[in-house]
Amino acid sequence: MQRFSALSLLRHGLGRHQGWKPQWRNAQPKPGYDAIIVGGGGHGLGAAYYLAKVHGITNVAVLEKGWIGGGNTGRNTTIIRSNYLFDESAALYDHALQLWEGLSQELNYNVMFSQRGVMMLAHNIHDIQVFKRHVHANRINGVDNEWLTPEQAQEFCPSLNIDPNVRYPVLGAALQRRGGTARHDAVAWGYARAADALGVDIIENCEVTGIRRDANGAVLGVETTRGFIGSRKVGVSAAGHTSVVMGMADVRLPLESYPLQALVSEPVKPIFPCVVMSNTIHAYMSQSDKGELVIGAGTDIYTSYTQRGGLHIATHTLEAICELFPQFRRMRMLRNWGGIVDVTPDRSPIIAKTPVKGLYVNCGWGTGGFKATPGAAHLFAHTIAKDEPHPINAPYTIERFRDGFMIDEAAAAAVAH
Amino acid sequence: MLIINCPYCGARPELEFAYGGQAHIDRPVQPADLNDEDWTGYLYLRENTKGIHAERWRHLHGCARFFNALRDTRTDHFLATYKVGEKAPEVTRP
Numbered sequence A: 001m002q003r004f005s006a007l008s009l010l011r012h013g014l015g016r017h018q019g020w021k022p023q024w025r026n027a028q029p030k031p032g033y034d035a036i037i038v039g040g041g042g043h044g045l046g047a048a049y050y051l052a053k054v055h056g057i058t059n060v061a062v063l064e065k066g067w068i069g070g071g072n073t074g075r076n077t078t079i080i081r082s083n084y085l086f087d088e089s090a091a092l093y094d095h096a097l098q099l100w101e102g103l104s105q106e107l108n109y110n111v112m113f114s115q116r117g118v119m120m121l122a123h124n125i126h127d128i129q130v131f132k133r134h135v136h137a138n139r140i141n142g143v144d145n146e147w148l149t150p151e152q153a154q155e156f157c158p159s160l161n162i163d164p165n166v167r168y169p170v171l172g173a174a175l176q177r178r179g180g181t182a183r184h185d186a187v188a189w190g191y192a193r194a195a196d197a198l199g200v201d202i203i204e205n206c207e208v209t210g211i212r213r214d215a216n217g218a219v220l221g222v223e224t225t226r227g228f229i230g231s232r233k234v235g236v237s238a239a240g241h242t243s244v245v246m247g248m249a250d251v252r253l254p255l256e257s258y259p260l261q262a263l264v265s266e267p268v269k270p271i272f273p274c275v276v277m278s279n280t281i282h283a284y285m286s287q288s289d290k291g292e293l294v295i296g297a298g299t300d301i302y303t304s305y306t307q308r309g310g311l312h313i314a315t316h317t318l319e320a321i322c323e324l325f326p327q328f329r330r331m332r333m334l335r336n337w338g339g340i341v342d343v344t345p346d347r348s349p350i351i352a353k354t355p356v357k358g359l360y361v362n363c364g365w366g367t368g369g370f371k372a373t374p375g376a377a378h379l380f381a382h383t384i385a386k387d388e389p390h391p392i393n394a395p396y397t398i399e400r401f402r403d404g405f406m407i408d409e410a411a412a413a414a415v416a417h
Numbered sequence B: 001m002l003i004i005n006c007p008y009c010g011a012r013p014e015l016e017f018a019y020g021g022q023a024h025i026d027r028p029v030q031p032a033d034l035n036d037e038d039w040t041g042y043l044y045l046r047e048n049t050k051g052i053h054a055e056r057w058r059h060l061h062g063c064a065r066f067f068n069a070l071r072d073t074r075t076d077h078f079l080a081t082y083k084v085g086e087k088a089p090e091v092t093r094p
């Protein structure tokens, strides 16, 4: 692997930057592997990296039906935070946040992790009570989160309109200063490059179409559009398509797939210093380093695999943005797109073994799994390597729905990003 | 925005409707006889089909009645809508 440093930049500059090599090999599928990951998003690529790095399992393939990072990893609004309500969630998301804090160094790849602070606005009494409860619960769990008055919120984000005479006035806010954003593509590419350097094969344009099993039901490998590939361990990290892939092994999961949209404005000078989220009126926004305002909208009301959403959903979000930030009223939107998110009944993920021997699943991240990428990948690799969960993901089973041990962030967060 | 054909009122914009999830899930007749696995299936497991999906809709801001629909989740194309209690019509893929 060509390492990035000031010195290597200088050296390649002298050679007119002609000496850079592709950052990962264009691998061809081998007949078999020690482990296969289905899905080349951040979670899948990261899991392959940690399998190789932490567990020494380097004979690994990541199979991606399109291009790596072309799923939700490359479509999300990149908000990262860990101020979730329940103990299990705080442990999971803060594990990820701690890994984010060292990720660029770990991968020798700038993932542009920026801890600019995530501020969540309260617009009614219910919001205030819920957010204060979060602040207290988070502090007990050692996760930073603080309560701000409307004036303090405006000080933190000067464009914010705190006029009390609007439809949804800002009554206060919860701020996690360690939260922020990262560059989504860089996360996929950084993990791909680091995994490749450890021997992992990253195979694009390779759709898994079946899961082959032996007479006892254990996994033997996967059928793909590029032929059969053998492995006794298959980890599925296919986000919105998890139900489709797991259906190939007759495993039914408590998931439904919905379109979720985002949009960006024309690029402007730095004007928006943080991330602002409003669950009640459903809008969230940050500014990318290119200068675009990155805006997240809601899900459509129906399940779908179309990777696009209704225009009225985005319109609703823009109306909210215009009220909260009147100065953006005349800004033009450049692009909008959708991704398919896999939602569980309790809005918490599943990172677990399955009833099928050798088959593992990491799914159910729904509308909010980008922030968890390093953590989920690390824990999923552990689960696959050891054939048992890490203590942090032990509660995130499939069976929790049967046994009534849900981690109900649905009720706690109302919206999850 | 989808245009949805309410079997009672005709074609109307999606904004008038509420979505009700997968159709034809029968409430258990003898709830006490269900074991935990059956309850999980009834409460939480859904087909999440990529393809033709039978689902419930409610014309909330119209006649307010429930009805069922067949929709292709790969395209969001509606193949049929039909009244509650009726069997799903036979459809051919578009």
Ligand SMILES: Cc1cc2nc3c(=O)[nH]c(=O)nc-3n(C[C@H](O)[C@H](O)[C@H](O)COP(=O)(O)OP(=O)(O)OC[C@H]3O[C@@H](n4cnc5c(N)ncnc54)[C@H](O)[C@@H]3O)c2cc1C
Pocket: A038, A039, A040, A041, A042, A043, A044, A063, A064, A065, A066, A067, A068, A069, A070, A071, A072, A073, A074, A075, A076, A077, A078, A079, A080, A206, A207, A208, A209, A237, A238, A239, A240, A241, A245, A260, A261, A262, A296, A337, A338, A339, A340, A341, A365, A366, A367, A368, A369, A370, A371, A372, A417
């Ligand atoms: C518009 C939008 C905004 C979002 N905003 C945020 C946010 O602000 N913060 C946050 O934390 N989260 C956010 N999310 C959620 C977040 O994007 C996801 O939870 C996360 O990126 C999931 O990562 P992944 O690697 O599991 O999935 P993906 O990146 O979707 O990777 C799954 C991969 O599996 C591949 N695949 C599927 N089926 C097969 C098959 N049969 N064979 C081979 N490959 C297959 C797909 O092509 C895909 O590349 C948002 C999502 C969307 C859509």
Ligand SMILES: [Zn+2]
Pocket: B006, B007, B008, B009, B010, B059, B062, B063, B064, B065
């Ligand atoms: Zn009607």
